[in-house]
Amino acid sequence: MRLTEQEVRYVAALANLNLSDQEVAKMCEDLGEVLTHMEKLNELDTAGVEPMAQVLYDAAETATLGEDIDRPGIGPEAALANAPLAGAGFFKVPKVIERS
Amino acid sequence: MTSSEIASLTVAKVRQGLAAREFSAAELAQEALRFAQAENPKTNAYLHFCPERALAAARRVDEKLARGEDAGVLAGVPVAVKDVILTEGVRTTCGSKLLAYYVAPYDATAVIGVEAAGGVILGKTNCDEFAMGSSTENSAFGPVRNPVAPDRVPGGSSGGSGAATAQGTAVVALGSDTGGSIRQPASFCGVVGVTPTYGRVSRYGLTAFASSLDHIGPFARNVHDAALLLQAIAGRDEGDATSAFAPVPDYTAALDGQVRGLKIGLPREYFQGLASETGDLISKGVETLKKLGCEVREISLPHTEYAIGCYYIICTAEASSNLARYDGVRYTSRSTRSETLSDMYRNTRGEGFGAECKRRIMLGTYVLSAGYYDAYYLKAQKVRTLIARDFSTAFEAVDAIVTPVSPFPAFKLGEKLDDPLEMYLSDIYTITGDLAGIPCMSVPCGRTAAGLPVGMQMLANHFNEAGMFRLAGAFEAAGGFEG
Numbered sequence: 001m002r003l004t005e006q007e008v009r010y011v012a013a014l015a016n017l018n019l020s021d022q023e024v025a026k027m028c029e030d031l032g033e034v035l036t037h038m039e040k041l042n043e044l045d046t047a048g049v050e051p052m053a054q055v056l057y058d059a060a061e062t063a064t065l066g067e068d069i070d071r072p073g074i075g076p077e078a079a080l081a082n083a084p085l086a087g088a089g090f091f092k093v094p095k096v097i098e099r100s
Numbered sequence: 101m102t103s104s105e106i107a108s109l110t111v112a113k114v115r116q117g118l119a120a121r122e123f124s125a126a127e128l129a130q131e132a133l134r135f136a137q138a139e140n141p142k143t144n145a146y147l148h149f150c151p152e153r154a155l156a157a158a159r160r161v162d163e164k165l166a167r168g169e170d171a172g173v174l175a176g177v178p179v180a181v182k183d184v185i186l187t188e189g190v191r192t193t194c195g196s197k198l199l200a201y202y203v204a205p206y207d208a209t210a211v212i213g214v215e216a217a218g219g220v221i222l223g224k225t226n227c228d229e230f231a232m233g234s235s236t237e238n239s240a241f242g243p244v245r246n247p248v249a250p251d252r253v254p255g256g257s258s259g260g261s262g263a264a265t266a267q268g269t270a271v272v273a274l275g276s277d278t279g280g281s282i283r284q285p286a287s288f289c290g291v292v293g294v295t296p297t298y299g300r301v302s303r304y305g306l307t308a309f310a311s312s313l314d315h316i317g318p319f320a321r322n323v324h325d326a327a328l329l330l331q332a333i334a335g336r337d338e339g340d341a342t343s344a345f346a347p348v349p350d351y352t353a354a355l356d357g358q359v360r361g362l363k364i365g366l367p368r369e370y371f372q373g374l375a376s377e378t379g380d381l382i383s384k385g386v387e388t389l390k391k392l393g394c395e396v397r398e399i400s401l402p403h404t405e406y407a408i409g410c411y412y413i414i415c416t417a418e419a420s421s422n423l424a425r426y427d428g429v430r431y432t433s434r435s436t437r438s439e440t441l442s443d444m445y446r447n448t449r450g451e452g453f454g455a456e457c458k459r460r461i462m463l464g465t466y467v468l469s470a471g472y473y474d475a476y477y478l479k480a481q482k483v484r485t486l487i488a489r490d491f492s493t494a495f496e497a498v499d500a501i502v503t504p505v506s507p508f509p510a511f512k513l514g515e516k517l518d519d520p521l522e523m524y525l526s527d528i529y530t531i532t533g534d535l536a537g538i539p540c541m542s543v544p545c546g547r548t549a550a551g552l553p554v555g556m557q558m559l560a561n562h563f564n565e566a567g568m569f570r571l572a573g574a575f576e577a578a579g580g581f582e583g
Contacts, residue, residue, distance in 0.1 A: 008462070015420060015465040016427065016442075017458060018450025027462055033521050034463060038409040041479050044486070051481030052488060054312050054342065055298040055537030063345060066338050078205040084434035091429050094441050 002032040107268025125176035129158035132178040136269035145263035149223035172218030180270035183224040186305040195239040198452035208305020217332035225260030252510040255285030262289040273319040280530025283542035287505035287555025298537030304339030310418035327351035354566035355573040360393030365498035369404040385545040401490040411531040413480035420464025488536040495561040509552035546583015
C-alpha cells in the first residue's frame with residue numbers, strides 16, 4: 001500500500017501540519033508501509049469484543065471525582081510566561097476576523 | 101570523592117556517607133554536578149542542569165539531618181529527570197525544537213515526590229522528541245551515545261536517563277514509558293528500568309504522548325534503588341484522574357529473596373526465532389531462576405503478533421490529539437512568516453516538529469479521520485482487549501512472566517533511522533506490557549561477546565510490583581545481572 005500525494009496532503013491539512021514536497025513524497029511511502037502492517041489486525045474476528053479505551057480498575061465510578069472546592073491556579077502571569085506573544089493578560093494571535 | 105566513587109554511588113552508600121558525615125548533601129550535590137557536567141560531552145545524556153535547584157534541595161536535606169529529622173528514603177541522592185517531565189522554573193524541552201525555551205510553570209507530581217523524599221535533581225535528560233522513538237536519535241538536541249559503547253544508541257525514548265544511570269552521572273533517574281521507553285534503554289545500557297502498573301504513578305506534569313499508555317517510572321543500577329524511587333513517586337494523586345487508589349506497599353520489604361516455588365511463564369511467541377546471543381543470555385538467566393527454585397513453564401500469549409499494529413494505531417491516534425496543542429499560541433515557538441491564524445498553526449508545526457513526530461501525527465490523524473475510525477482505532481482497541489486478556493489468562497497459571505526486552509542489543513547510531521517500520525518492529529517485546537497496563541521491568545542479564553548489555557524482562561500482574569521486585573532482587577543476588 002502506498003498513499004497518494006493527494007491523500008497525504010489531505011491528512012496534513014486535517015493535522016494543521018505544513019509539509020514540504022519532499023516530506024509529502026516520503027510520507028506516501030512511510031505511512032503506506034506502516035498502514036499495511038496495521039492491516040494485519042483484520043485477520044482477527046473481534047465481533048463481540050469490548051474495546052479497551054483505558055486500563056480501568058475496580059474503583060467506584062465516582063471515586064475519581066474530586067471535591068468541588070476552590071483551588072488556586074498558576075495565575076495569568078505564569079500561564080502567559082511561555083507565550084510567544086502576549087499582551088493585556090491575553091495570548092495574542094494574528095487577526096482572525098477582519099473588521100468591515 | 102573520586103570520580104569512580106561518585107559513579108558507583110547507590111542510595112545505601114549515600115545514606116551511609118551522610119550518616120558517617122563523610123560528606124554533606126550539599127557537598128555531594130556539588131561534586132555530583134561537577135562530575136556530571138564534566139562527563140556529559142561523552143554521551144549528551146543531560147540537556148541541561150539545574151544547579152540552583154539541586155543545591156537548594158540538598159541544603160534542605162542537610163537542615164533536616166542537622167535537626168535529627170528523617171530526611172527521606174532518597175535523602176541527598178542525585179537524580180536525573182527525563183525532559184518530558186515538568187520541573188518548575190527549569191527548562192522542559194521534551195527533546196523538541198518547539199519547546200527549546202519552554203520553562204515549566206509547575207512541578208510534576210513525581211518530581212515533588214522525588215524531592216519530598218530528599219532526592220536532589222541535578223538536571224534534565226535527553227530523549228526522543230516527545231518520547232517518540234526507540235533510539236534517542238529523534239532528539240532535536242542531538243543523539244545520546246551509549247556509555248557502554250559510544251558508537252551505539254542508548255535505546256529510547258528515555259535514552260538520556262538510561263545513559264546517565266549507566267554512566268554514573270545520576271544514582272537514579274526518572275523516565276517515561278509508553279511502549280518500552282524505560283525498559284529498552286535500561287536493557288541497552290545495562291541498568292534496571294521499571295514500568296509500573298498503569299495508574300500506579302501520577303502523570304500530572306508528564307507531557308502527554310499517548311494518554312492511555314503513558315507511564316512514569318524509575319531507572320537505577322540495582323533493584324533496591326529502583327524500588328525506593330518507585331516508593332517515592334507511587335500513589336493516588338488528585339492531579340491525575342487515572343492514578344490508582346490501591347495502597348502502596350513497602351517495596352523494599354519484598355526484597356527477601358523468597359522465590360522458591362514461584363511459577364514463571366515463558367511465552368513461546370517471544371522466544372520463536374530468537375536464535376541469537378540475546379536468546380542465549382536470556383536462556384542462561386532462566387537457568388539461574390530455576391536454580392533459585394522457580395518453577396519455569398512454557399505459556400502462550402496468542403495475540404502477540406498483533407501487538408505492533410495495535411500499539412502503533414493507538415499511540416499515534418492519541419499522539420495526534422495530544423500534540424495538537426503545539427500550534428504557536430501558548431508554547432514559546434511561533435513561525436514568524438505567517439499572516440493568518442491558520443498559516444501560523446501550519447507553519448509553526450511544520451517548522452517545529454521533527455520527522456518522527458510528523459510521521460506519528462500523520463498516522464494518528466489518518467487512522468482517526470472520517471471513515472477510518474472504526475477500521476483502525478476502534479479495531480485496535482478491541483485487539484487491545486484480546487492482548488490484555490492473554491495476560492490475565494496467563495496470570496491465572498503463573499506468578500510472573502519472563503521474556504527478552506529487545507530482540508537485539510544496542511545498535512549503531514544511524515543504523516535504523518531511515519526505516520521507521522523496522523524501528524517500530526523492534527518494540528515487539530515491550531509494547532504488550534503497556535497495552536495490558538501491567539508492571540514490567542528490565543534487569544541486566546549479562547553481556548554479549550562484544551560487551552553489549554542484554555536485559556531480561558520480568559512482567560507481573562496488575563499492582564504486583566512487589567512480587568516483580570522480589571523476583572528481580574533474587575535474580576540480582578544470585579549473580580544473574582552478570583550473566
